[in-house]
Amino acid sequence: MTASNEYRFQVNLSGMIQILSNHLYSSPKVFLRELMQNATDAITGRAEVEPGFMGNVRVELTGSGEQLTMMVEDNGIGLTEADIHEFLAMIGQSSKRDPQALLQGETSFIGRFGIGLLSCFMVSNEIVMLTQSVKGGPSMEWRGKPDGTYTIRQLDTQLSPGTKVYLRSTPEAAHYFEKEYVQQALFYYGALLPYPVTLHSEGVQSIVNAESPDWLIAPERARGRKSEVLAFGERLLGEKFQDFIPLTTASGRTGGIAYVLPHAVNLNVKRSHRVYLKRMLVSEKAENILPEWAFFVKCLIWTDELQPTASREHFYENEKLEEVRSELGDALRQGLADMAETQTERLQKIIRLHALSMKALAVEDLEFYRMIHRWLPFDSTRGHRELGELLEEQETLYFTTTVDEYRQIHHVASAQSMLVINGGYIYDSSLMESLPMVAENVNTERIEPDEVSMSFTDVPPDERNRYYDALRLADSALQRFRCRAEVKGFKPTDLPVLFTLSQESSTLRALEKASEETTDLFSSVLGSLSSGFGAAGYSTLYLNVNNPVIQRVLTSPDPQMTPIAIEMLYVNALMMGHYPMNRQELEVMNQGIVRFIDWGLQANRKPQEGNE
Numbered sequence: 001m002t003a004s005n006e007y008r009f010q011v012n013l014s015g016m017i018q019i020l021s022n023h024l025y026s027s028p029k030v031f032l033r034e035l036m037q038n039a040t041d042a043i044t045g046r047a048e049v050e051p052g053f054m055g056n057v058r059v060e061l062t063g064s065g066e067q068l069t070m071m072v073e074d075n076g077i078g079l080t081e082a083d084i085h086e087f088l089a090m091i092g093q094s095s096k097r098d099p100q101a102l103l104q105g106e107t108s109f110i111g112r113f114g115i116g117l118l119s120c121f122m123v124s125n126e127i128v129m130l131t132q133s134v135k136g137g138p139s140m141e142w143r144g145k146p147d148g149t150y151t152i153r154q155l156d157t158q159l160s161p162g163t164k165v166y167l168r169s170t171p172e173a174a175h176y177f178e179k180e181y182v183q184q185a186l187f188y189y190g191a192l193l194p195y196p197v198t199l200h201s202e203g204v205q206s207i208v209n210a211e212s213p214d215w216l217i218a219p220e221r222a223r224g225r226k227s228e229v230l231a232f233g234e235r236l237l238g239e240k241f242q243d244f245i246p247l248t249t250a251s252g253r254t255g256g257i258a259y260v261l262p263h264a265v266n267l268n269v270k271r272s273h274r275v276y277l278k279r280m281l282v283s284e285k286a287e288n289i290l291p292e293w294a295f296f297v298k299c300l301i302w303t304d305e306l307q308p309t310a311s312r313e314h315f316y317e318n319e320k321l322e323e324v325r326s327e328l329g330d331a332l333r334q335g336l337a338d339m340a341e342t343q344t345e346r347l348q349k350i351i352r353l354h355a356l357s358m359k360a361l362a363v364e365d366l367e368f369y370r371m372i373h374r375w376l377p378f379d380s381t382r383g384h385r386e387l388g389e390l391l392e393e394q395e396t397l398y399f400t401t402t403v404d405e406y407r408q409i410h411h412v413a414s415a416q417s418m419l420v421i422n423g424g425y426i427y428d429s430s431l432m433e434s435l436p437m438v439a440e441n442v443n444t445e446r447i448e449p450d451e452v453s454m455s456f457t458d459v460p461p462d463e464r465n466r467y468y469d470a471l472r473l474a475d476s477a478l479q480r481f482r483c484r485a486e487v488k489g490f491k492p493t494d495l496p497v498l499f500t501l502s503q504e505s506s507t508l509r510a511l512e513k514a515s516e517e518t519t520d521l522f523s524s525v526l527g528s529l530s531s532g533f534g535a536a537g538y539s540t541l542y543l544n545v546n547n548p549v550i551q552r553v554l555t556s557p558d559p560q561m562t563p564i565a566i567e568m569l570y571v572n573a574l575m576m577g578h579y580p581m582n583r584q585e586l587e588v589m590n591q592g593i594v595r596f597i598d599w600g601l602q603a604n605r606k607p608q609e610g611n612e
Ligand SMILES: Nc1ncnc2c1ncn2[C@@H]1O[C@H](COP(=O)(O)OP(=O)(O)OP(=O)(O)O)[C@@H](O)[C@H]1O
Pocket: 034, 037, 038, 039, 042, 074, 076, 077, 078, 079, 087, 088, 093, 094, 095, 096, 110, 111, 112, 113, 114, 115, 116, 117, 118, 162, 163
């Protein structure tokens, strides 16, 4: 290949600008964040050459209707003509990117990618910048358009050092230029900035960040300022919080406030925390800054050690972030541990609302589990109770590992005062297994439905003989459902039957149900799979000899009646246990109902016929 065959990629500039400005950021509103960040960086840059320099940012709104204009002014480092050509006019070039510093993740600036300014094209068809560098030289004007063209000229008047950016809103973006919106957004992004941010509109001037939440930067101070901290959280995060936990890391370079959510939350809901970098809000939806178990809090975090991605919606998943995440998790855990020692009521309140989050942490951290186990709630045959109460009643806790197993046995187990915990919900069976490691003199044992039948009373042989014929009829009626009948005595007496599935029969039922719903080919594969189950695939229908209906069925003189009654009891037991019924079982139920109605009507008619 010769050199003449080599070409350079061509860039469709306006296409690139379109992509960067419209698709990198999740919403046009971020243009204001990007402008504020540039102003902040410019002030940081000036303070580096003029130690002790005090910056300020001024935002001015003018015009009305569709002619709204915003001006964002800073008294930062400014740009020379050469800077403009090098940094402003070259997309992807940034004055803030010291490669060595970036490599170490250490830079005093927020920006680094050289694209943030493009976000302004989401709300305006032109960016006008007037700037004066602290290094001297003439004041400059730069005008950029989304088609990739720009003009640059020297101004006749000399401005004071700093930069003014002017944007005129497009009709669709006018909302982002209205006073109320801008006031709120400036507070939102700049509430922590250490210099004044003022808004000028309709002849009125106001300082947006007048309240300075110094407790956010030094969170240990937050403890004594509860109402202020809660009010600030409500204003920024939009929820009425009642509790919070201050967070600090060992390095002291990241910290914040974890607000406890005032309502229960779903495990799958993504938590998004607000993160301030160098005191400027950069990320509104940082999901990865706290450990996964911490979904009961919404945090305001500040950091000067993490690196945001270009969209600023996340932070780079690197070792530093891992370290920060684990330290913030430790601080949160420590906050809860302190409550377990000295403020148990406060902790109990949190656990009541956020048991799932607490369980998620307890599964990972046995020491934490030890501290809080007594307040964790579990579903049990004695109701939805705290573990501490249950442990006072019994030293051995039986637990199931699925909700289905629990459903099968809870009637009988509770009637016999047997304490069984429903371990079918997420984390519960793991917590039951590890409970003996954290609580003294406690045993836990997994229980299966078949084992509950051990606590049934056996029927004496002579009584069993009396039921022999009825049981044979029952067995043959249930044969096609792979179920066998068994007589036992159990409480409650008004429960006529109890249906239990072994692990194998449960799998078999699932296979059968699936083969009903799939194609012929697949269903024959499932069919051959299910034929591999032998006697183990049988379920059991326990008939309660203490129940009057069962007594009548077992001693019925009508041999035609017995199988139908047994089949009906079988489908009834399935319904009670919330088992999905297959086609055959549904047919049995329908036919049985019709038959019983018919029987009932005939029985009523007979005496009347006799009277006639
Ligand atoms: N207010 C300002 N004062 C001084 N220089 C500025 C200002 N705004 C922008 N610049 C210059 O323009 C360059 C490009 O800005 P832009 O916002 O596009 O990217 P960035 O801030 O460098 O990086 P990022 O894309 O991460 O925000 C900056 O690197 C800076 O040199």
